[in-house]
Amino acid sequence: MTDGFDPLPWLIVLPLAWGTLAFVLGPGRGARLAIAALAVQTLLALQLAGELVDGGARAYAVGGWGAPLGIDLYADGLAGVMLLLTQAVALPLAVYARGYFAATPKGRDVFWPVTGLLVAALNALFVSADVFNIYVTLELLGLAAVGLVAIAGGTAPVTAALRYLLATLLGSGAYLLGVALLYGTYGSVSLEVLAPLIDGDAPRAVVLAAALMLAGLMLKTALFPFHFWLPPAHGGAPAPVSALLSALVIKASFYLVVRLWLDLFEPLVTAAAAQLIGALGAAAIVWGSLLALTQTRLKMLVAYSTVAQIGYLFLLFPLATLVPPAAADSALQGGVMQALAHGLAKAAMFAAAGGMIVATGRDDINRLGGVGARLPLTLFTFGLAGVTLMGLPPSGGFSAKWLLLQAALESGQWWWVAVMVAGGLLTAAYVFKVLRRAFLPVAEGDSVTPVPRVLEVSAFALALAAILLGLTGAPVMDLLAVGRGA
């Protein structure tokens, strides 16, 4: 690409533009604009993905000023995959949110502008080429996310938002400290410059920087035991917000952990550290699933399910660190596949849960009777999303599990096999807990009112995408491989 049209900067400029315009135009026209722009962004992300597969990873100098003076953007396969995920989740969710806020208008004035900012921050984060820029986007993303949690107002959401704010600031604070240490040691913040400088004998300050940055990001990803802030924030927000947060926002900090671990700090990481992170992931799977099982509120169940599913993401690290290259490849593919599958499925699940809550007028698993008969499509959506989370075929979640299991067996780490299989069964237990209730007839005194068709259909589209991802894994893996040496 020399002088043709480059989609890369537009993926950041467009959401900023529609976010700002939505503020001026108000929620009605703002929503329509956002949906149209997100459709364009989806096409841009697809175009970028195609270009990456054909032409390889590439950088883009903002305003023609490259690093070290200006800002570089950099897109490789991993970034391309995450950009695709972001647009693919945000577009149906925008359609959903428009219908949702028509039914429950609380907070809709703020939703569209802040979401624009959130999407811009996400896209910018994925293509940032230096650790300081990453910090800026991370901070923007955190603030936008906290704002979205609070939009419904009321004591509980605001308390949850404040707790979330504390966690996210603490996380980015630790990260920034690490950036400062890196800059102090090497005099650069560029990933490209830093990567060859860091080797096995790096000074203590760099090891400390790595620890601080990774720990800060894990806090932001809500990895067990840093998950305390997530369930109230994700479970208390309006359904479209919960979906955005669970599907995308935590994936951003996870993406950074992957990037730093595999690309930047690769010479520093030890098997013990990797096993520790894996153990935290395993604990998240078990603890999150068990707590999901004990919830009585539907959205809290889905939120704890996120805590558990995050655990699977972090199994990538023990499976990809200091193992044969074939196993490491499988592990990365599996981890990224899990991020994609969980993004789509969890967005679908929160959206479906939102539909059920609108229909029954309450957020209570024990009062779901009649949903199966009145909202079959929504229940089907919940079930399909559940299939992906359980890792049953054919779905993206299954492909992820297959790849991770393959990596575990190839590298002889059978204990992760046990964790993954047990996690799948626990997931089945809490998903079927909901399905089973919804199959029952309407309880006396309860009523199930119909919900707007658009809520059902947009949620279903997300769930269907999560399933189809399982059949189209090969091209996604081709894209992921761009710029990864092999």
Place this chain on the structure above:
Amino acid sequence: MIADTWLPVAVVLSSLVPGLFIFFLAESRVRLRTTLNLAGAFVKLALIGVMLWGVLREHAYVFTHTVLPGVELVFKADALAMLFVTLSAALWLFTTVYAIGYLEGAPNRSRFFGFFSLCVTATVGVAMAGNLFTFFVFYELLTLATYPLVVHRGTEKALRAGHIYLAYTLGGGALLLISTVWLYGLAGQVDFAPGGTLSALPPAMAGQLQIIFLLLIAGVGVKAALVPLHGWLPLAMVAPAPVSALLHAVAVVKAGAFGIVRIVYEVYGIEFAQSLALLLPLAIVASITIIWGSLRALFQDDLKKRLAYSTVSQVSYIVLGVALFGPVGTIGGIVHLVHQGIMKITLFFCAGNYAETLGIHKVSEMDGVGRRMPWTTLAFTIGAFGMIGVPPLAGFISKWYLGLGALEAGMPWVLAVLAVSSLLNAAYFLPILHRAWFRAPPATWPDEHIPARRGWETVPLLLLPPLATAAVSLLAGLFAASAFSPLDWATLIADREYLQWTP
């Protein structure tokens, strides 16, 4: 030729597509739903007819789609696949007709028939899977598609049965997944091929292969209801009668048994399995299951429960046949895959007729039912005699070949198992027949809601399917020696499995 690639896919889609449409049909669109159901069933049979003709002429139908690097979804129409796929499609047609009659006026029919079609789709996928990965995909899909059917009635009892069903089958699925991934790690893509592919692996892996075999069989053994993994099956009979019929004859239980056939013959290879000393333990487990299922069946007063335990026992004949080293035993096991399906579906149709027409659920309520419902009872009698193994019915052919196969394999103790089991079969079926034909009917039936009308003892849609399947099981026995009989096809398969073997 493009048809060679897409024909297997079309067979899978012929039930998937109508199923997906049916989900979104309004409850009241009875005619459209029935049309879709039957059209799907007939199209599938027609497509299968074309493929049967091709497979007989050694024509290959293969569809391949890469899911992940090194992992492919493969549909392949080989002789074994065609046997199972034909059985499924034919019995699906009968069951659909039956279900339309059975569920007339019942709620949630769109959901029922939607999942019903998905269930058949999964079964056909299991049948035509060309490698272990594809098999696993459809095996799990089958679990998911049958759960809503098991809990269809939505009662507390049904939900509990559904829970237990899931616990067993998902657990089994997990074992199957682990062993499949493990095997892929050792051997790369594990294709199903006559004679198996694993014998090419280095001998040092023998220990691992034995463990994997154990895990694989435990995984599919849950659905095949091998003792002690059979606990879910008698509970699952709370499902509506057409579901039980399908579950016991073609779908779930059969998918498990079929999986064992594939694993032993086409993954490990019968000769390699024998050299790893895997067949004797399998024969012992099958024998225990045969005897235990029959023993439990003796003590069930609930008719469907008795039939369910009978299934536990009968399905293991297939496993036993597989475990007998030698082509005759193989023929016996594989042919029983078909025979058991036809006979058991007849019995479940009849049990459903008794329940729907007269409200009879228990064996002790069946006194004199032969006079009120002679045709249903005739079909039931044929099915029961077949299960006992009375010549010239289909069940006799199976047992004859199993017995010969046991002698050929040098396991004469299997004859004793067959004899005891036949005695037990007689002991739990003959009293039913005696009651039905020779005892005086009671003054009133427990809950008669379909009165006899114009010479029909019950609704025609309920009566014709069991009569048809009973006739088929009679014909399969009478004409076993002719071309295109199940026995003929099973012989063809056995010939292809024993490549280097000479008796």
